[in-house]
Amino acid sequence: MDIDVEIAAKHAEPLHEASAAVFVITSDDIRRSGMRSIPELLRLVPGMQVARIDANMWAISSRGFNDRFANKLLVLIDGRSVYTPLFSGVWWDVQSVPVENIERIEVVRGPGGSLWGSNAVNGVINIITKSSAETLGGLVTAGGGSAEGANGHLRYGGRLGANGTWRAYAERIDVRNGEDGRGRRTRDEWNGEKGGFRSDWNLTERDEFTFQGDIYDISDKSDPFRGPTLSAPFSRLIENDQRARGGNVAGHWTRTFESAARLQMRGYYDRTERRTGVVAERRDLFDLELQHDLAPIGIHHFTWGAGYRYTRDHLDNTFDLSFSPAERNDDLKHGFIQDEIHLRPETLRLTLGTKVEENDYTGFEIQPTARLLWQPAERHVFWSAVSRAVRIPSRALEDVRVNIAASPVPSPPFAAPVVLQSFFGNRDVKSEDLLSFEAGYRGRVGEQGSVDLAGFYNVYDNLATNEVKAMTLEAPTHLVVPVVAENRMDGEVYGGEAVVNWDVSPRWRLRGSYSLLLMQLHQQPGSTAVNPENQEGNVPQQQFQIRSYLDLPRNISLDWGAYFVDNLRTQRIPHYLRFDARLAWQPRSGLELSLIGQNLLDASHREFGTGVFGFFTSPVEIRRNIAGQVTWMF
Secondary structure: OOEEEEEOOOOOOOOOHHOOOOOOOOHHHHHHHHHHHHHHHHHHHOOOOEEEEOOOOOOEEOOOOOOOOOOOOOOOOOEEEOOEEOOOOOOOOHOOOOOOEEEEEEEEEEEOHHHHOOOOOOOEEEEEOOOOHOOEEEEEEEEEEEOOOEEEEEEEEEEOOOOEEEEEEEEEEEOOOOOOOOOEEEOOEEEEEEEEEEEEEEEEOOOOEEEEEEEEEEEEEOOEEEEOOOOOOOEEEEOOEEEEEEEEEEEEEEEEOOOOOOOEEEEEEEEEEEEOOOOEEEEEEEEEEEEEEEOOOOEEEEEEEEEEEEEEEEEEEOOOEEEEEEEEEEEEEEEEEEEEEEEEOEEEEEEEEEEEEOOOOEEEEEEEEEEEEEEEEEEEEEEEEEEEEEEEOOOOOOOEEEEEEEEEEEOOOOOOOEEEEEOOOOOOOOOOEEEEEEEEEEEEOOOOOOEEEEEEEEEEEEEEEEEEEOEEEEEEOOOEEEEEEEEEEEEEEEOOOOOOEEEEEEEEEEEEEEEEEEEEEEEOOOOOOHHHHHHHHHHOOOOEEEEEEEOOOOOEEEEEEEEEEEEEEEOOEEHHHHEEEEEEEEEOOOOEEEEEEEEEOEEOOOOOOOOOOOOOOOEEEOOOOEEEEEEEOO
16 A cells, blocks of 8 residues: 555555555566456456457456447556547557566546546556666566467666666567357457567756657457448458557656656657558557646645647548548647645645546536545545546547448338448537546555455436437438437446455465446437447446465465456356466576466356447457466576
8 A cells, every 4th residue: 555656646646645446556466467468467456347358359447338449448558548539449459568567557446537638437547667777687578378379578678878778678469269159269369569668867866758669560360240232132241350550659758856846748659550341540649748746835735737639540431331531630638737735734635626628529628526535543544536527529439430231121112222220420429427426445454454445426427329310311222220329328337346455474465356336327318229228237247356476485476366257237148257376486586487377267258249339259258278488587
């Protein structure tokens, strides 16, 4: 609880003083988990919904509304947003951060819009990489397993004069095809290469500068799916293999003043190219942000900031998936202010703040918060919060057309021989709105244990729905049944998360967690959407996990984790219990050999279903994996 985190207040503070539901995955957690990707690591977060769809796709969300294209979770890497403006979600297959380079992953379960802006509705994740000063010398990791091919990571770092350090890395990803429920191999392998660099400089006693960048070239295989045609047999097979290439560069400058004030400037450029069987996307994104932490003024501690983001895209349309216009430029202007008011030194603090944005979709958005923290004793902290957050529309919600299916119809009285079912975006769609009420407690239990509790009640307005409209004649060749994006659903989501840590001995520690999530969604009067409340059954109501970290003699460690995930009612996916274990040995300093087992309790199981319209992927079973890994530091 003494780890410093920045995600809850945008400046460093001990975890136990954060007035939000914050969880940290440390570098030690990462190493001892045996997990090799960011999506898998997020399974360690209490209450996070993480479901693997196939070898290269995940559905990840916090506090509900999970899907492959989940759009209410903001994800950052060293403060750089990695959500795509295409659908306000994350392409998890290209988030190119080697786990060896991660210092920690900070996670807020709950709204963060007052600091981080739109789309930080149900949670915020910030993946923080290690300074290059911490990664001097070389590191080689090589391994492979029964459900994955050979993979490897190479890193080397050094000094630049008296004040600078650097590192560079390259990594190979190779994950094999899965299998379906009948034991047949599917076509969903995930492979590619990625690389990057980071350089850190102490320019003066008060000025620090970081310059970093990454590139990637990733290939995802997918089973072909059937797309509609306007002539017999009214469908055709579409190959849907994906290729994603891109990169980014980012700079971060910090000046610390004698008064303890701090000024930061951050900027980055991100290039994305992705080609699938139905669309190709090319996107350029520029972002610049300023933040100023003022010195305390009496009982007040002000933080403010402002920024600008510009994105430009070009989409190659097909009959199956198209955007109008095919090219679009959008910008986002934003600013925030926060005041931490220390009503009673060390015991009572009130935080007031708001984010103000102007975007090209809905205009102005205001996202305020009020947070109260009370520390009645040194080992016990209570907090509560009321916040508003919004999820603004995306390109996929405003400008898209998806032709879903075609079927023949009898001749007269119909004017055309074919009926085409199509989904249309809507330029009049509104932002989805959240009003969140939260409360929590953190406390030490004796000298060896701690408890972290959080409860929430979320009220949602203007949730997006797919409304079925009347059939119309679009052309002499076909009729159209339009399905249009609108905001015709409201709802309440409530529940809580509990985390317990226990240091059994200096060599053995345990962590357990439990989460409960209940959703009640309501269609508004006049809605013609088909069962949008089914989203209630796309997330597990209950999740439980326990992890054990045990250091044995002779530099041997034995770590294991058990995860219970409740059933997904809508998708008819039963509950499952996952068990992972890792046995590692360090025969000498800098060398580690490890044996890793994942999903050890069954040969395979399903975790999630198909895509938004059901044609993006076939159901895939997640297989047991037995892997070995060698890590050498020099």
